[in-house]
Amino acid sequence: MRVAMVGSGYVGLVSGACFADFGHNVVCVDKDPDKIEALKNGKIPIYEPGLEKLVEENVRLGRLSFSIDIVAAVSAADVVFIAVGTPSRRGDGFADLSYVYSAAREIACSLTGFTVVVTKSTVPVGTGDEVERIISEANPAANVSVVSNPEFLREGAAIDDFKRPDRIVVGTNDKNAEHMMREIYRPLYLNAAPIIVTNRRTAELIKYAANAFLATKITFINEIADLCEKVGADVQEVARGIGLDKRIGAKFLHAGPGYGGSCFPKDTIALVKTAQDLGTPVRLVETVVAINEQRKRAMARKVIGACSGSVRGKTIAILGLTFKPDTDDMRDAPALSIIAALQDEGATIRAYDPEGMDTARLVLANVTYANDAYDCAQNADAIVIVTEWNAFRALDFARLRQVMKSWVMIDLRNIYKYAEVAKEQFQYVGVGTHRDTFKN
Ligand code: UGA
DSSP states (O other): OEEEEEOOSHHHHHHHHHHHHTTOEEEEEOSOHHHHHHHHTTOOSSOOTTHHHHHHHHHHTTSEEEESOHHHHHHTOSEEEEOOOOOBOTTTOOBOOHHHHHHHHHHHTTOOSSEEEEEOSOOOTTHHHHHHHHHHHHOTTOOEEEEEOOOOOOTTSHHHHHHSOSOEEEEOSOHHHHHHHHHHTHHHHHTTOOEEEEOHHHHHHHHHHHHHHHHHHHHHHHHHHHHHHHHTOOHHHHHHHHHTSTTTOSTTOOOOSOOOSSSHHHHHHHHHHHHHHTTOOOHHHHHHHHHHHHHHHHHHHHHHHHTTTOOTTOEEEEEOOSSSSSOOOOTTOHHHHHHHHHHHTTOEEEEEOTTTHHHHHHHOOSEEEOSSHHHHTTTOSEEEEOSOOGGGTTOOHHHHHHHOSSOEEEETTOOSOHHHHHHTTOEEEOSSOOGGGGOO
């Protein structure tokens, strides 16, 4: 099948490369000529494990190409995916659909023959209707079916998520379009990935409901973590204890500094705004958004508490800046709020991240960047693990003791245990753990 992927950002690039890997003929299009030129030269603009190799292989096999020529790509395609960004609109938090709508306008005039136009971007309910209206207004003769096919890719694990999905959601009432979507995903459902076919609006809502539910699950365990600290319980044990109940499930129960990234924060806010507008507020999600926002700065207070109540004039070593490991993405990363709050209280910040420092330099001021964890810990009064990169999971405490001013570790991802760190003569503070829990 011939595929045009409009938008070669994170979702477009991963989806395009994976569809090509299934054997389809894919052209990834983008407005940014520099990005396309770089991609043609094998340079991937984002850090995603396995992506470079996948792109390289499929380009070599002639199944994947990059272009700024949307007209040529769309007119040759059986299926056109819209995978452009839907950021939060400045000022009101609604999803900014201007990129989606302008892509629809551009696509409209280049369509030839029956074409399925698929929104892959996360878009509010009803966006598919508007895309359909825009296309038929711009090109009344177009023979087109507009389908919703939300993505469920986690950064850092996107290729695996694409190739081994829990489910594929397709929103359409059109049998021809459904048939083509089944064809495009054929290699997956032959591997027994369920395809759920719903109407378009349902598919659009499934995406928001999934992200809002996961954000709620994380926020729930984060609040339970706070309670654990007060009552002398251990949140990891609580998570295990409830997660083994199949009705609850073990995933997304890791307590931490609050969720971040390019999806949960913007999608939860967009859902809240849409629901408020329709007079059916999703109050639970409203609360989740508020709790998560407060939590990031609360983590800075945790650090200050571990530093005897003040960080003024102290040096704090931050390990991990990105919103999660295996990405260079800093969007809505908890590190941003935590660092700002610590700086407000007079701390000097040293930081290290295996992949995120180039992006961090653009958004963080007055931070000294280090070459590795030990360089970061030089003269530090405390070390704070903000992102659970593998590189931080087996730190050499003897080396840390040599370079640090005070031996204090605040582990916001619970990658260590109190007992093992205490044995290394470090003062240890985790999330949802209490030293009493480890006394026995
Ligand atoms: C999320 C969803 O997991 C994907 O299914 C979805 O397709 C994607 O958003 C999207 O809408 O495009 P992503 O944001 O890449 O993917 O990353 P997640 O692994 O979901 O993590 C999001 C945030 O939650 C991170 O800040 C992470 O540290 C945090 N988190 C996650 C926790 O604090 N605890 C957990 O147990 C899990």
